[in-house]
Every structure is written in structure tokens, then in C-alpha cells.
Amino acid sequence: MSELRFEDLTVRYGATTAVDDVSLVVPTGRIVGLVGESGSGKSTMARAAVGLAPVESGRILLDGEPVPLRGHRRPVQMVFQDPFSSLDPRMSIGESVAEPIPRDVRRAARRAEVARLLDLVHIGSARADARPSEMSGGQRQRVALARALAAQPAVVVADEITSALDVSIQGTVLNLVRELQAELGLSILFISHNLAVVRYVASDVAVMHRGRIVEQGPTAQVLATPSHDYTRDLLAAVPGTTRRRSPR
Amino acid sequence: MTGTPSRRRHLSALRTPLGVVTALLAITVLVLAVVAPILWTDSAKAVDTDDILAGPSAEHWAGTDNLGRDIVFRTLVATRLSIELALSATLIAVVVGLVLGVAPQLLGRRAGRLVTASINIAVAFPGLLLALFFAVVFGIGATGAVLAIGLAGAPSFARLVQTMVAGVVSLDYVAAARTAGVGRFRILVRHVLPNVAEPLVVNATIGAGGALLAFAGLSFLGLGVQAPAYDWGRLLFDGVSALYVNPGAALVPGLAVLVTGLSFNLFGESIAKAVGVPTQGTALAPRTVVAPRRSTDHAGPATEAPVGGTDDVVLDVRDLEVAFPGADGPVQVVRGVTFAVRRGEAVGIVGESGSGKSLTALAVSQLVDDLGQVDAERLRFLGEDLLTSDTAARRKMLGTSMAMVFQDPMTSFNPTRRIGGQLAEVSRHHHGLDRKQAMARAVDRLGAVRIPAPERRARQYPHEFSGGMRQRAMIGMGIMGSPSLIIADEPTTALDVTVQQQVLDLLAAIRREDDVALVLISHDVTVVGEVCDRVLVMYAGRIVEDLPAADLATAGRHPYTQALVAAVPSMDTALDEPLAVIPGRPVDPADVPPGCAYAARCPLATERCRVEDPPLAGDERGRVACWHAGEPIEPMQLSTTRTDVP
Ligand SMILES: Nc1ncnc2c1ncn2[C@@H]1O[C@H](COP(=O)(O)OP(=O)(O)O)[C@@H](O)[C@H]1O
Ligand code: SF4
Numbered sequence: 101m102s103e104l105r106f107e108d109l110t111v112r113y114g115a116t117t118a119v120d121d122v123s124l125v126v127p128t129g130r131i132v133g134l135v136g137e138s139g140s141g142k143s144t145m146a147r148a149a150v151g152l153a154p155v156e157s158g159r160i161l162l163d164g165e166p167v168p169l170r171g172h173r174r175p176v177q178m179v180f181q182d183p184f185s186s187l188d189p190r191m192s193i194g195e196s197v198a199e200p201i202p203r204d205v206r207r208a209a210r211r212a213e214v215a216r217l218l219d220l221v222h223i224g225s226a227r228a229d230a231r232p233s234e235m236s237g238g239q240r241q242r243v244a245l246a247r248a249l250a251a252q253p254a255v256v257v258a259d260e261i262t263s264a265l266d267v268s269i270q271g272t273v274l275n276l277v278r279e280l281q282a283e284l285g286l287s288i289l290f291i292s293h294n295l296a297v298v299r300y301v302a303s304d305v306a307v308m309h310r311g312r313i314v315e316q317g318p319t320a321q322v323l324a325t326p327s328h329d330y331t332r333d334l335l336a337a338v339p340g341t342t343r344r345r346s347p348r
Numbered sequence: 349m350t351g352t353p354s355r356r357r358h359l360s361a362l363r364t365p366l367g368v369v370t371a372l373l374a375i376t377v378l379v380l381a382v383v384a385p386i387l388w389t390d391s392a393k394a395v396d397t398d399d400i401l402a403g404p405s406a407e408h409w410a411g412t413d414n415l416g417r418d419i420v421f422r423t424l425v426a427t428r429l430s431i432e433l434a435l436s437a438t439l440i441a442v443v444v445g446l447v448l449g450v451a452p453q454l455l456g457r458r459a460g461r462l463v464t465a466s467i468n469i470a471v472a473f474p475g476l477l478l479a480l481f482f483a484v485v486f487g488i489g490a491t492g493a494v495l496a497i498g499l500a501g502a503p504s505f506a507r508l509v510q511t512m513v514a515g516v517v518s519l520d521y522v523a524a525a526r527t528a529g530v531g532r533f534r535i536l537v538r539h540v541l542p543n544v545a546e547p548l549v550v551n552a553t554i555g556a557g558g559a560l561l562a563f564a565g566l567s568f569l570g571l572g573v574q575a576p577a578y579d580w581g582r583l584l585f586d587g588v589s590a591l592y593v594n595p596g597a598a599l600v601p602g603l604a605v606l607v608t609g610l611s612f613n614l615f616g617e618s619i620a621k622a623v624g625v626p627t628q629g630t631a632l633a634p635r636t637v638v639a640p641r642r643s644t645d646h647a648g649p650a651t652e653a654p655v656g657g658t659d660d661v662v663l664d665v666r667d668l669e670v671a672f673p674g675a676d677g678p679v680q681v682v683r684g685v686t687f688a689v690r691r692g693e694a695v696g697i698v699g700e701s702g703s704g705k706s707l708t709a710l711a712v713s714q715l716v717d718d719l720g721q722v723d724a725e726r727l728r729f730l731g732e733d734l735l736t737s738d739t740a741a742r743r744k745m746l747g748t749s750m751a752m753v754f755q756d757p758m759t760s761f762n763p764t765r766r767i768g769g770q771l772a773e774v775s776r777h778h779h780g781l782d783r784k785q786a787m788a789r790a791v792d793r794l795g796a797v798r799i800p801a802p803e804r805r806a807r808q809y810p811h812e813f814s815g816g817m818r819q820r821a822m823i824g825m826g827i828m829g830s831p832s833l834i835i836a837d838e839p840t841t842a843l844d845v846t847v848q849q850q851v852l853d854l855l856a857a858i859r860r861e862d863d864v865a866l867v868l869i870s871h872d873v874t875v876v877g878e879v880c881d882r883v884l885v886m887y888a889g890r891i892v893e894d895l896p897a898a899d900l901a902t903a904g905r906h907p908y909t910q911a912l913v914a915a916v917p918s919m920d921t922a923l924d925e926p927l928a929v930i931p932g933r934p935v936d937p938a939d940v941p942p943g944c945a946y947a948a949r950c951p952l953a954t955e956r957c958r959v960e961d962p963p964l965a966g967d968e969r970g971r972v973a974c975w976h977a978g979e980p981i982e983p984m985q986l987s988t989t990r991t992d993v994p
């Protein structure tokens with residue numbers, strides 16, 4: 101399908117440089133993990149890719165062409181972190197999912213597409229009329245994925261889509277991400293601060309620290325032989341890897 | 349079910365006495381506005397030359413005016429014009445305010461700023477002054493007054509709309525629409541306006557009351573309605589000139605203005621209040637008392653007395669229940685929880701959201717809000733019975749000996765006060781230190797929770813701290829005294845993994861140094877397993893397993909415990925298989941099934957499970973509530989179901 105390429109990207113908010121001359125490639129049909137602490141610039145990269153952040157310099161290319169940020173055709177789609185603010189509470193989930201479908205598509209076809217997408221994310225087309233308030237966080241995140249897919253994207257940017265969820269629900273969303281990638285051949289930029297999660301979904305990983313990418317490579321390799329101190333910190337911080345029970 | 353929840357919330361406004369009274373008044377006035385001119389125009393016009401400027405009598409209840417016309421009838425008939433004028437003015441204010449308020453969203457950045465600045469300037473002028481100014485500009489008369497009051501009200505609506513729009517626009521669903529290629533105008537119509545409509549209508553109702561009063565004011569000054577037309581203000585104006593002859597001539601229209609204005613105003617306020625309350629319809633129901641306690645059929649043998657004597661026990665909880673009023677009677681969200689925490693012990697509580705973890709903690713720390721009904725057979729902290737009525741001495745004891753740390757430290761601090769001052773206040777309040785000593789202690793404690801440059805940081809405001817630092821400051825506040833127990837509810841959930849580690853390290857260190865007991869609540873079993881000695885697993889308001897943390901990863905006996913552990917990806921999760929997930933949804937506390945609450949999601953469930961509720965039975969390894977505790981679960985059964993997962 102398509103390759104997303106950040107070339108020498110710099111984004112500034114006032115005096116702070118959120119992203120500092122970063123280059124990163126999400127190859128066709130692969131999931132690339134982007135890890136780093138909050139404030140390290142991960143979300144800014146994501147938002148820049150969909151035109152929600154002010155790019156100071158550098159380019160974001162889709163198959164060699166600048167990513168279109170105007171008009172109705174948006175081949176890069178984003179899924180957001182907070183499942184409680186990412187769906188309009190006044191719209192049924194079917195309406196939300198239908199929103200990115202091109203407007204010239206006829207009504208019956210739209211409805212069929214919404215049903216197909218809701219089935220695809222295992223919500224079930226029967227629930228198209230449900231309100232977000234009737235859904236759990238995990239279900240909302242899957243609806244948000246369906247909405248992103250409705251735009252028929254070549255690339256999906258997933259920004260911390262499981263970190264607001266209970267761990268018991270996180271698994272359903274991660275399974276879905278892997279499934280969609282395999283079935284649809286999507287390219288995905290998967291952002292997280294949890295290395296165990298990234299390890300599970302991403303074939304490649306880039307580590308971000310203070311606006312720069314400090315290390316990148318195949319996930320297995322980076323995790324086995326981390327070269328940067330910050331990567332080692334992240335590895336040590338995976339929940340469940342340390343024991344601090346005081347001797348009693 | 350379009351809009352049902354919000355409609356239910358509106359209706360709940362009608363359950364307050366004020367809501368009912370003002371609603372009835374407002375409706376009466378609206379009905380009068382329609383029917384009064386039809387019924388009584390002639391009576392109001394009738395000139396009674398024998399009774400000019402007469403006082404109250406059986407014929408004319410409030411007397412007559414200078415042409416001998418009946419004041420009561422004239423006041424009734426004037427309802428329509430008064431209401432019409434007030435509503436038109438409100439309409440103008442809302443429409444102009446709406447246009448100005450959304451303009452910054454539609455215009456480019458620079459033009460938008462200009463509009464915002466103008467609105468801010470206009471808001472700064474007193475409304476009445478603006479109204480007078482416009483009244484003079486537009487000329488004397490009803491139309492001029494409508495325009496004047498409408499335009500004078502517009503800036504505050506514009507400001508309101510602007511704030512609300514800015515709030516909605518910053519939400520992710522608007523960003524999502526934008527990245528989906530939806531245009532600005534369409535976003536406004538589809539997403540923004542529907543989400544600001546409700547508060548806008550409520551505020552317009554409040555505004556209508558104000559407009560009514562303003563009108564009366566203008567007419568009274570002679571700037572509004574001109575004879576022969578008359579509204580309440582005009583009647584008031586005429587009445588006042590005859591005040592000493594017939595006070596009723598001024599009093600009756602004055603009263604009409606006052607009552608109507610207030611009823612609109614207060615009706616709007618009571619809706620606003622009802623709508624602002626998060627829980628639908630239930631929040632305003634009166635505090636419900638829980639039905640008499642059932643006998644404690646869930647206390648297993650090991651729950652009778654805390655293990656290892658009682659001297660050592662910091663916290664002793666037996667058969668704790670918490671209930672909230674619901675649509676159909678009280679809803680039990682904590683259903684009989686029994687546990688003890690010993691000196692220096694770290695106990696974890698895990699479970700999915702809604703399983704009652706937080707409420708258990710809140711009940712222990714006496715922080716359940718007023719609607720919640722807390723009940724227990726025993727609730728003792730440091731030997732003190734917390735079930736007896738609250739006293740100042742006990743609050744002080746809790747304040748010094750028990751520390752709470754919440755998930756979101758931003759909401760636990762007062763954003764307008766410096767961190768140091770907020771910490772110091774604890775010691776001045778509870779430990780009787782003077783200002784200087786308390787501040788020194790605050791700086792010392794900020795250092796103890798490893799905040800760099802504590803002296804400088806103490807002078808900063810909460811928003812100047814990062815999330816992790818705020819959380820550490822919160823813990824610092826907890827150890828201003830020398831607590832025996834720290835209760836931390838999801839203290840790291842909002843934090844990054846690296847920061848999470850620092851906070852967990854800190855909690856572990858404090859515990860080690862001062863032998864402080866810790867209750868750590870989390871939805872993540874791995875977090876709890878890292879820090880705690882013992883773990884309580886909660887499901888549907890009950891403890892379903894109580895086990896040593898060391899057993900958590902491999903030796904959990906309850907199927908739910910095992911499912912929670914399996915659901916978390918670790919650094920050696922198999923990459924070629926789907927992650928295990930827990931099928932189905934957590935139990936709705938308002939609708940707990942008979943038998944084992946976990947049965948619908950349990951791979952081991954049998955007929956017995958669906959009928960008989962398993963008791964929490966204790967043995968040397970801990971406690972577990974399951975008919976099939978410890979029976980092996982096939983890996984296939986730790987479900988990876990694809991459809992209808994939560
Ligand atoms: N103030 C409240 N009023 C009514 N219900 C509440 C209130 N607080 C919590 N609940 C309900 O109590 C149940 C348990 O909540 P909670 O203790 O917060 O669970 P947890 O901490 O395990 O996520 C949930 O169903 C929740 O909706
Ligand atoms: S009692 Fe039955 S349904 Fe409940 S957890 Fe045990 S096996 Fe499952």
C-alpha cells in the first residue's frame with residue numbers, strides 16, 4: 101500500500117521545540133512503534149502527520165508525495181488516546197463512523213459500509229445506533245478505529261490508543277490492531293510508552309527522547325541489545341519487571 | 349434513544365421544590381401571555397370615570413389608574429407585550445452572541461483574535477449602561493428598547509458561546525472530524541453547535557428573566573414602551589406617579605415583573621444545576637437508607653479475625669458495604685468486603701474499573717460523598733471505631749495518620765495556591781506548627797519525595813509541576829505527618845511507565861523507612877505485584893481472591909485472577925498468538941446475577957455456579973471465592989474470543 105516518511109521534521113510551539121529534526125519511515129504494510137515518555141514529542145509527530153501540528157520545517161511524504169492536508173481525501177488517519185473525548189456524545193456510533201466516508205457515496209452504500217466496518221472491529225453492525233455513552237472505553241476505541249478506516253486510509257497513526265484503558269481491555273484493542281494490519285495490509289505508526297505493548301504489535305521501533313529519535317531498528321534487536329541509556333530505562337520500567345517488596 | 353439521558357436530567361430538575369415552583373410559575377406566565385389579552389382586553393380598556401385613581405375595592409382589587417382603568421386587568425393584559433419584548437430581546441442577544449461567539453472558529457486566526465478582543469472589551473461594560481446607550485441611539489420606543497437590551501446582552505452570550513465552543517473544539521472528536529476532511533462550517537454545525545446548545549438554552553432562559561427586568565427598567569425610565577401601548581414597566585412608570593394616592597397601581601405591575609423575572613431566572617438555574625450533575629436522574633433523589641443488613645453469609649473462616657493477632661492491625665474492615673441511590677432503589681457497589689492491613693504491610697487491590705476498588709478506599713478514609721451509604725460490621729483504624737459519628741478529634745487523627753493519594757493529582761491540589769503553602773497548611777491545621785515551621789517541614793518533605801530544588805519548587809503552582817512531580821508532591825503532602833497508612837488509588841495510571849517506576853519506588857521507600865502500611869489500588873496486576881505483599885482481587889463489589897503477591901503470576905486460584913494476569917502483555921508474551929482477553933462485560937452493580945457474579949465470563953462455570961454464590965473461604969494460602977478454585981484452565985479457554993468482547 102503506502103509508505104509514510106518524515107523527513108527532517110521540526111515542530112515548534114512558541115519557544116519549545118517539540119520535534120527536533122526527526123526522520124522516520126513507516127514502510128508499506130508494517131507497524132512501526134514509537135516509544136518515549138510524555139512530552140518527548142510522540143504525539144506531535146502523530147498530529148503533524150494529519151495536519152494538526154504546525155510544521156516549522158521538513159516534510160511528511162506519502163509514497164514520495166506530500167501528505168494531502170486539504171480537501172476530502174485524507175489518506176493518513178489518526179486514532180486518539182482518550183476514548184471518552186474522541187467520539188461526539190451526541191452522535192450515534194454509526195454516524196461517527198460514517199463521517200469520513202466520501203459524501204457522494206449513496207445512502208444505502210454508506211450504511212452498508214458502516215455495517216461492514218463495525219463488524220470488522222467486532223462491535224457488530226447491530227449496534228450502529230448506540231450512543232458512545234453506552235459503550236466501554238475499549239469499545240469506543242474500536243469504534244474510533246472503524247472511523248479511521250472509513251476514510252480508506254493508506255496509513256493509520258495510533259496515538260497511545262490503549263493507555264487510557266484497563267489492562268484487561270487493552271488486549272482486545274491490541275489484537276484488533278494486529279488483525280487489521282494483517283487483513284488490510286495497513287501501514288501503522290503505533291505510539292505508546294509501554295515497551296511490552298510495542299513489542300507485541302510492532303515489527304520495528306523508534307525511541308524518542310526530548311524531541312529526537314535516539315534509537316531505531318527491528319523491535320527484537322532494539323529490545324535485546326539497546327544502545328541508548330534511555331531505551332534501557334524504558335526496558336526496566338516495563339511493569340512487572342522489577343520487584344520492590346520490602347523484606348519483612 | 350436519542351437524547352434520553354439529557355432529557356432525564358432535565359426532568360430531574362423538576363424534582364427539586366425550587367425547580368417545580370419556578371417551572372409552574374413560568375408556565376403560568378406563558379399561558380397568561382397568550383390568553384390574557386383575548387379574555388380581558390375590554391375590561392382593561394374600560395374607563396370608569398367614577399373611580400379615577402381609586403384605591404383597592406371589591407370591584408377593582410388593586411384600584412384604578414388616572415383614567416379609572418382596572419390595574420389588575422391592565423397588568424394581566426400587559427403580560428403578553430412584556431413577555432414578547434423580553435423574548436425578542438433575548439433572541440437578539442442569543443443570535444448576535446452566537447454569531448460573534450462562533451466567528452473566531454470560522455474566521456482565520458487573526459480576524460478571530462480581533463473578534464475575541466472586541467467581545468472582551470464589550471463584556472467589561474456594565475449591561476445597563478450599554479442598554480441605555482443603545483436606547484438613546486435607537487430612539488425611544490419599544491423597538492429601540494428591544495434592540496438596546498438585545499445588543500446589550502449579546503456580549504456576555506458571545507463570551508459564553510466562545511468559551512463553550514473553545515472547549516468542544518479542543519476535544520479529539522473535532523480533531524478526528526478535521527482529519528477526516530470535514531470542513532470548518534460542517535464541523536460547527538454537526539459537532540460544535542449540538543454540544544453547546546443545551547447550556548445555551550439554559551442560559552437563555554436565565555437571560556430572559558434578566559431581559560424582563562431590564563425592560564421594566566427602561567420603560568420605567570420612559571425610554572421603553574410608549575402610550576397607548578403598555579407593558580409592565582410602563583404600568584409601573586404610570587403607577588409610581590400616583591404612588592401616594594394608590595400604591596397598588598405601582599405594586600401590582602412591579603410584583604409581576606419581579607415574580608416573572610425571578611421565575612425564569614431560577615428555573616434556568618435549576619435546570620443548569622441538574623444538567624451539570626453527572627449522574628443521571630439519580631443524583632437528586634433523596635439519600636436512601638440501605639435495607640437492613642443481611643446476616644454476614646460471606647465471611648469465611650479466615651475472615652473472623654485478622655491473621656496474626658490484632659495488636660499489629662492498622663486497618664480492620666469487616667463486611668463493608670457501600671450503596672448509592674439508583675433509579676430502582678439503592679445500588680450496592682461494594683457488597684461485603686472484609687480485610688485487614690497490618691503495620692508496615694502493603695496490600696494491593698486489583699480489579700477492572702467499576703469493581704468497587706475506589707469506593708472501598710473512600711469508605712475507609714471517610715470520603716464517600718453524601719449520597720453514598722456506608723455500612724459495615726466493623727471499620728477500625730488504629731483501634732478507633734470509624735463507624736461512630738464524626739468528631740473533630742477523629743478527623744484530626746485521620747488527617748495525621750492516614751494519607752490518601754489519588755489518580756489525578758491535578759484535581760487534588762488547589763490550582764491557585766503554591767505547592768509549599770498547600771503542604772504547610774496540613775501541618776498548621778493538624779500538627780499545630782506555626783507558619784515558618786510548617787513551611788520548613790513542607791520543603792523537607794518535598795525533598796523527601798525527591799523533588800529537586802525543593803525550596804524553589806515549594807514556591808511554584810501545581811501547573812508548573814509535571815504529572816509525575818505533582819504525584820510525588822501529593823505523596824509528600826501525605827507524609828507531612830507520620831502516617832500509619834497510605835492509601836493510593838491508581839497513583840500511577842495517568843503517568844508514563846518510567847515515571848510510574850519512580851513513584852512506585854518512592855512508595856516502596858517510604859514504606860520501608862517508616863514501617864508505613866500501604867493500600868495500593870490498580871487495574872494493572874503487574875503494578876500491584878511489584879510493590880505489595882498481598883493482593884486482594886475484587887470483582888463486582890466483592891473480594892474474590894486474597895493471595896500473596898508472589899503467587900499472583902502463577903498460583904492464582906480464581907479464574908478471574910488468572911484472566912487478569914493473562915491479559916497483560918509482558919516482555920515474553922508469545923508474539924504469534926492473540927493476547928488473552930476477558931470475554932463479556934463487567935457486572936452492572938444495579939443488576940448482579942444470582943450465583944457467582946463472574947459466571948457469565950468464566951471458562952469453568954458450571955450449573956452450580958449460576959445458582960449458588962461461592963463464599964470467600966480461607967485456608968493457609970489465603971482466601972478464594974470459587975466453586976472450582978485452582979482447577980486448571982485450558983489455554984484455549986482463557987478466551988481470545990473475537991466477537992462481543994468488552
Ligand atoms: N459518587 C457515586 N455515585 C454513584 N455511583 C458511584 C459513585 N462513585 C462510584 N460509583 C459506582 O460504583 C461502582 C464502583 O466504582 P469504583 O469504586 O470507582 O470502582 P473502581 O475504583 O474499581 O474503578 C461503579 O459502578 C461506579 O459507577
Ligand atoms: S464459582 Fe464458578 S463461575 Fe464463579 S469463578 Fe468459580 S468456576 Fe467461575
Ligand SMILES: [Mg+2]
Nearest residue numbers: 702705706838
Ligand atoms: Mg477507580
